[in-house]
Amino acid sequence: MAIIKYPLWVLYRIWFYILVALPIILLFPFLFTSILREKWYPYFFKLARFWAKFILIGMGFNYKIVKEEMPNPKKSYMFIANHTSMTDIMLMLVSVKNPFVFVGKKELAKLPLFGFFYKRTCILVDRSSAKSRQAVFLRAQRRLKQGLSICIFPEGGVPKEEVMLDQFKDGAFRLAINHQIPVVPITFYDNKKRFSYTFFSGSPGRMKAKIHQFMQTKDLKTEDTKALNKKARAVILDELTKSLQK
Numbered sequence: 001m002a003i004i005k006y007p008l009w010v011l012y013r014i015w016f017y018i019l020v021a022l023p024i025i026l027l028f029p030f031l032f033t034s035i036l037r038e039k040w041y042p043y044f045f046k047l048a049r050f051w052a053k054f055i056l057i058g059m060g061f062n063y064k065i066v067k068e069e070m071p072n073p074k075k076s077y078m079f080i081a082n083h084t085s086m087t088d089i090m091l092m093l094v095s096v097k098n099p100f101v102f103v104g105k106k107e108l109a110k111l112p113l114f115g116f117f118y119k120r121t122c123i124l125v126d127r128s129s130a131k132s133r134q135a136v137f138l139r140a141q142r143r144l145k146q147g148l149s150i151c152i153f154p155e156g157g158v159p160k161e162e163v164m165l166d167q168f169k170d171g172a173f174r175l176a177i178n179h180q181i182p183v184v185p186i187t188f189y190d191n192k193k194r195f196s197y198t199f200f201s202g203s204p205g206r207m208k209a210k211i212h213q214f215m216q217t218k219d220l221k222t223e224d225t226k227a228l229n230k231k232a233r234a235v236i237l238d239e240l241t242k243s244l245q246k
Helices: 002-026 028-034 038-058 088-095 106-110 114-121 130-145 171-179 191-195 222-245
Strands: 061-067 078-081 100-105 123-125 149-152 183-188 205-211
Touching: 002 028, 002 038, 002 114, 028 038, 038 061, 038 088, 038 114, 061 088, 078 088, 078 171, 088 183, 088 205, 100 106, 100 114, 100 130, 106 114, 106 123, 123 130, 130 149, 130 171, 149 171, 171 183, 171 222, 183 222, 191 205
Parallel strands: 061 205, 078 149, 078 183, 100 123, 100 149
Antiparallel strands: 183 205
16 A cells, blocks of 8 residues: 555645746736835735635635634735644634735745745844844834734644644734734644645645734733733644543
8 A cells, every 4th residue: 555655646736836836927927026115015915815715625625714713905914823834824814804914934935936025025034143033023113014914823834744833923912912913723623634744645635724803902012922822822722732632
């Protein structure tokens, strides 16, 4: 059985990268035009959502989004989720219609094609540099003033395979408090099973996300950052734990 599985897993990985690259190549003129000015970012975001749906459907992922509360299209938010897979970016894009900007690690900017647009549209951070982390706050502030939202995976990276949910970094919550925008916790249930960073793994199937009730930051201060961090992590951890018990 393994003799059959391993070649299929290799083909499955290759197919994923084909699906990532193909829309970028076909839509390159439109994507490139949409990033020429920051105020055109919402148009880029719509194209990015199409790109994400194309990949998820092409991989055979039957995605479903459950919403306890609906984001207001005229407001800004801090979207956060657990991080387990390369498909987290795609599922986040299809889960949320409000145009948002990812805060992500600068290493992804080195990827062919994807990296070209990634470094021009996302807020890149070098987690080993205090100066870089400070610059994130300034760039995020500018984006929020433009009416956009921010998305951060607060674990700061993908945890080891056996870790259900790593500890959260404070950056997302400090930003949310400083700008008095709601934190929106989102749980990704199946991404690790569908397409994790373990090479010989993955399969088509269900991919579910849940947008939880928003956490308000009105009247919160910087010293409340840790408490908000803990509260948001508990929501996602409880949901992941309950899903294993079903």
